[in-house]
Amino acid sequence: MAATQVIRSEWTKIRSVASTVxxxxxxxxxxxxLGMLISALSRSEFDRMGIRAQLSFxxxxxxxxxxxxxxxxMIVFGVLVVSNEYSTGMIRTSLAAVPQRGTFLFSKIVVATGLALVVGxxxxxxxxxxxxxxxxxxxxQISxxxxxxxxxxxxxxMTLIAMFSMGVAAMLRSPMxxxxxxxxxxxxxxxxLGNVDATKKIGRFLPDQAGSRIMQVVPRVDDDTPYGPWGGLGIMVLWVIAALAGGYVLLKRRDA
Incomplete structure (x- = not known):
């Protein structure tokens, strides 16, 4: 089956499952x-913040x-997209229709990633x-x-969180x-790990801790993180690549 046909099939699967929507x-x-709520609370509390907190605001x-x-x-979405077929037993039918397992997984990831990117x-x-x-x-201001x-x-x-979850689900197969x-x-x-002094230097290299750096504009006072916004996102991308590669390798080696 051609890759375009597989992608079309995966799109049909995803949009037909109510849980993904x-x-x-x-x-x-x-x-x-939640963002609006925290923003409103921060506005009301700003004048009562200490100087250090205001400088880092x-x-x-x-x-x-x-x-x-x-x-x-997004984690639930990424897991369900990949593992639903395992939990229902449909994976055997899918792999019989698309024996090229790399194409099968790639098409699923492409469709789900595109959807997660738009939503994100x-x-x-x-x-x-x-x-x-x-x-x-x-x-x-945006400018x-x-x-x-x-x-x-x-x-x-948000997209990378979903992709990482897809990779983990491809390795573990079970949604639970x-x-x-x-x-x-x-x-x-x-x-x-990210908030305890003894493990902070390890925690900052975990995917969510590193990736969230891209959303920060004002650096924290005394921040000694050894990478910048794009460097943090790059670390997260490496985690995603590792998870997806692991999922691909195990899918190729295991029986359905």
Whole structure:
């Protein structure tokens, strides 16, 4: 089967599954709503902040506060796109129709990534503009130095989170096992490693810690991170490549 036909088939699969639509919709709503809420709270608290906090105040990054929960939905989306066929047993039929496993996985990743990219960019730009509206006099402008980069980076970050999850799901095959590892990794382990002094230098090289750097415009006081915004995103890309490569290798070697 030609690659274009496989891509068309994968697009039909993804849009016909209600869970993918719901998870992407949830990513949009949660990211924007929480970002607006945190932005409004930050506006009311700004005058009571200490000098150090005011110097580090990053209005652009504040509007992306909802990403911490929005990425949860992107993780679920990435896992379900790949592992749904394993949980339903449809993977045997799919691989019988497309015996070229590389083509099969590549087509699935391309379609899902394209969808995640559209949703990610729409969410990032909406979260920024609505969040800035909530910040009032403390808001940033899209034309300010580094802001457009951060907003574009927000869309790329959400997309890469989904792609990383696809790679992990391709390796583990089970949706429950994949989510059981990814959720604690991003919402517990990464935060602990990134905020404890003894492990901070390790935590900053994890995919979410490094990737989120692209959304920051105002550097924190005494920030000693050894890479910049694009360097952090580059580290995240390496994690994604490793996950997808692992998924491809295991798909080639294992039986369906």
């Amino acid at each position: 719901w998870t992407l919709s949830l990513a949009v709503v949660v990211t924007i709503a 990053d209005p652009t990054f504040i509007s992306f506060a909802g990403m911490s929960l929005g990425q949860l939905a 960019f729409a969410t990032s730009f909406a979260a920024f503009f609505l969040g800035q509206a909530m910040l009032g006099p403390h808001q940033a 300010d130095s580094g802001v457009l980069r951060a907003v574009i980076g927000g869309g790329l970050y 096992l994949s989510l059981g590892i990814l959720m604690p990794f991003f919402f517990l382990i990464s935060n602990v």
